[in-house]
Amino acid sequence: MSQSTASVITLNINGEKHTLPVDHRTTLLDALRERLDLTGTKKGCDQGQCGACTVLLDGRRAVSCLQLAVAAEGREITTIEGVADGEQLHPVQQAFLDLDGYQCGFCTPGQICSAIAMIEEHAAGWPSAVTADVRPEAEAAPLTAEEIRERMSGNLCRCGAYVSIVRAVARAAQADDAQQPPVSDELARLAGSEQKEGVA
Amino acid sequence: MREFGYQRVFDVPGAVALGADPEARYLGGGTNLVDLMKASVERPALLIDVRELPLDRIESTDDGGLHIGATVTNSDLAAHPEVRRRYPALAQAVLAGASGQLRNMATVGGNLLQRTRCAYFTDPARPCNKRNPGSGCAAVKGEHRNHAILGATEHCVAVHPSDMSVALAAFDARVTYETATGPGELPLTEFYLPVGDTPHLETALPPGALITGITLPPAPVAATSRYRKVRERASYAFAIGSVAAALDVQEGAVREVRLAFGAVASRPWRARAAERALTGAPATAEAFAAAADAELAAAKALPHNGYKVTLIRNLVVAVLTELTEEAAR
Structure with a gap:
């Protein structure tokens, strides 16, 4: 043929x-x-x-x-x-800018596209490999730093800017009304703009 | 990469008609096939894109099981409420594999057919009996830290990389397929062929067969199940050992148990000797360890992968202990 x-x-x-x-x-x-x-x-x-x-x-x-x-x-x-709405950056883009979610920036477009979808996946109730109980009857877990790290593990950053990336994703997730349940208290603190220490 | 033709198909008869070409390959998500084509390990003349076949549903069967269509993505499989409710270890296994991006692309049919990640298999410059029959196995005397301890031969010591298949093996899944001469079905535990001296022959699928789905029989024991995977980093890596287990404990004794191991053999390893040893035994760490030993008595470690025997034994004890505690709650 x-x-x-x-x-x-x-x-x-x-x-x-x-x-x-x-x-x-x-x-x-x-x-x-x-x-x-x-x-x-x-x-x-x-x-x-x-x-x-x-x-x-x-x-x-x-x-x-x-x-x-x-x-x-x-x-x-x-x-x-x-992903932006005209001149208005996507909230995930803005969070990466505000919280320095990068160093060299090469992985950043991939990180941002990934984070946009990841936040939606969590809002849709998808479990992850670190979700303690995957059964649908289990109370949906709030987004934690551990959950963000697992869910974003398909995006490598050779500069090692992960600490800021987790904070930026947390900030964007916090601003997303669709997050049910919302982000954990720990994560809300990490995403706060005054907060200077990183995520352990 | 070799040049190839591309055909998108919309119905199963159309797909299997094209699939009769021995140089054709079915394309699902492409997460393994396209990668192997870039490395010239796979050199198809024709890709038959099956993503738009009407095989993207997960449905309950009349007897209380589930049928999972072949083009369901890993993501949709792991997110499905009935999978998470009735077979939680299956959802956990899928979530333990790859990344969010790859799980969105990869399909159930392709997951079953993915090839080993043995570095000698993926490097055409090296000997490999699986890729180039008769050329020898470079892994036996080379890098084999993550190779097989069960069911391997001197011809090939590669392991199957799928997490999903390990849970499917524990739950007696059946693979359904279609050929130009009609449909067929294979138990997952017989889907992958023994290595023998023909490691290049990996599945019992007839030539040109298209996987249409997976049927999970009802298994009440699976509601208390767990998949645990060990890897060299916390996420996004293939297993160095994994266990899928389901357990029913009544009055301190094991009424029913399912056990399968991953990353130890050329196929998901259903641990029937361990299951026999445990059925009726007390649900204790000692009994769990003895059952693991019964299965691992057949293990043959290579110079650099003996740790896997201990790893699997410890995983069996840990996961069954967790499930015993879960059942008591």
């Missing part, structure tokens, strides 16, 4: 349609960066291990380095360029 190894595809990115020919081997990450000049999404490991290339697919976080562009046709793709 002779198969074409390239296709013309239309990608829906940040609400805009982009039509382009792609070799099927092209990842979504390479299509974004090399073909569409959307270089906010970063290439770290290119093998699904670092999270720098995290984008949102139909609202859920995914690594774009293992996502073939041709297989992303028809899905709603949101990159770091698309």
